[in-house]
Amino acid sequence: MTQEKERPGGGADDPGRESLWRPLRELQEAMDAEIARVYAERRIEGLKPSFVRELLRLDACGPMTIGALATSVGLTPSALSQKVAAMRTAGWVRTVPGADARSRRVTLTAKSRQVVGRLAAEWRATEAALAELEAEVPYPLSRVVVDIERALERQSFHDRIAAKLAADPAWE
Structure with a gap:
C-alpha cells in the first residue's frame, strides 16, 4: 500500500496557484x-x-x-x-x-x-x-478602480465568468 506524498505547494495542476489579484x-x-x-x-x-x-x-x-x-x-x-x-x-x-x-x-x-x-x-x-x-506611479490604483468599474458596466463580472465557464467542459 502506497501513501500519497504531501505536496506542500500544491500540485502543478492546481489552478489556485495562480491569481492575478493575489499581489x-x-x-x-x-x-x-x-x-x-x-x-x-x-x-x-x-x-x-x-x-x-x-x-x-x-x-x-x-x-x-x-x-x-x-x-x-x-x-x-x-x-x-x-x-x-x-x-x-x-x-x-x-x-x-x-x-x-x-x-x-x-x-x-x-x-x-x-x-x-x-x-x-x-x-x-x-x-x-x-x-x-x-x-x-504612472497609473494610480484609484484610476484602475474607476476603469474596472466602467468595464464592468459594459459586461458584469458574473457574465464574464459565466461565459468562460460555458466554454469549459469541466463545468458541465
Whole structure:
C-alpha cells in the first residue's frame, strides 16, 4: 500500500496557484500591517485597521443601529454584525438596546473614545501617504478602480465568468 506524498505547494495542476489579484491582496495586507505597527508604536493594542472606519463613523454620527452603520460604510448588515462582534470582543464598541426591543445600537466605549482623535489623525495621514504613492506611479490604483468599474458596466463580472465557464467542459 502506497501513501500519497504531501505536496506542500500544491500540485502543478492546481489552478489556485495562480491569481492575478493575489499581489493586490498581499499588498493591502502588508500596508494594513504597517498601519497596525503605527498603532502598536502608540500603544493602541488590539486595534485592527479594518475597525477604524466604523469607529470614526460612530464618533462622527453617534450611536447607530447595525443596519444604519452598515449602510453608511457600504457593508451588508450581516458582514457588519460579524465585525461589530469582533470589535465588541476587543473592547472598542458595545451594543445597547435600540428604540424597539428588536434593535440594538452600536456605540463607542470609553477605550475607543480615548483614541478616536488619534485614529482620525492616522486616517488623514494614511490618505495623504496613499495620495503621495499614487503620485509616484504612472497609473494610480484609484484610476484602475474607476476603469474596472466602467468595464464592468459594459459586461458584469458574473457574465464574464459565466461565459468562460460555458466554454469549459469541466463545468458541465
